[in-house]
Amino acid sequence: MPDPNQSGRATLGLMEPSQTWPAVVFDIGGVLTTSEGGVPELSRVIGVEPERFAGPYWEYRTDYDRGTLPTEYWPLVAAELGLTWSDEELERIDLFDARRWSDLAPGRTELLTALQTGGVTTALLSNAPSSMARVVKASGWSAGFDHRIFSCDLGLIKPDAKIYQAVEDTLGRPGEQLVFFDDRPPNIEAARERGWQAHLWTGPEACCEVLISLGLPTP
The missing domain is CATH 3.40.50.1000 (HAD superfamily/HAD-like)
Known part of the structure; x- marks a missing residue:
């Protein structure tokens, strides 16, 4: 390969x-x-308690790791939290999440x-x-x-x-x-x-x- x-x-x-x-x-x-979870940092960025954010963050993560797009993953997380994110907000959240590995x-x-x-x-x-x-x-x-x-x-x-x-x-x-x-x-x-x-x-x-x-x- x-x-x-x-x-x-x-x-x-x-x-x-x-x-x-x-x-x-x-x-x-x-x-x-560093630790891969990122839940505490991201929860502060979006203004949601870590305990509440962790569930949807991980619930859809398997498919995200398999290759679904950010524009598919993050709206699912937002919906579970009762939130709606604009394209700009989604991009900012996704970039914050990704940069933890930089x-x-x-x-x-x-x-x-x-x-x-x-x-x-x-x-x-x-x-x-x-x-x-x-x-x-x-x-x-x-x-x-x-x-x-x-x-x-x-x-x-x-x-x-x-x-x-x-x-x-x-x-x-x-x-x-x-x-x-x-x-x-x-x-x-x-x-x-x-x-x-x-x-x-x-x-x-x-x-x-x-x-x-x-x-x-x-x-």
Whole structure:
């Protein structure tokens, strides 16, 4: 499966990936960036209590991550809240939601730099709507990844086995040659069922311990 978002690491002057090293695959929200919920921040933006906002925000999120448009998702959320948003308000809310992924959390830059300059193949695998995917693709921190794989582009979401198969096809590697970090146990379990070396994310320090055990470069 071709990857239209391949970054072209050779143009960055990086080392060629070692054929003996596994590839390292990262989730984004709650792993590379801060907590993915965003409910408290967004509820303040629209003036709704977090407890009231959380229900509709997540109720329609699965289809949004599969690729439905912002103009389909946000009106459903608004209707559940008894609100009506103009096109301008919808765009502002959607952009605020997406921009939460524009910056890495502390310690992540050093981790990724060590892997990528060391010649390790790296990839992103995230359940993400189109708006968030665009923000990540435009962010400087994502340029070093060999592959950036988003649920909205495939019409598939974790923990569907087909999305892991798509990653294997894109990277040209079997599951046992993939190391994966995600913050959700169901996604980890599904990856392990395909033979991936999958680990629940608990922080950069624990991640480095795993990488060191595999002989991979770390900060």
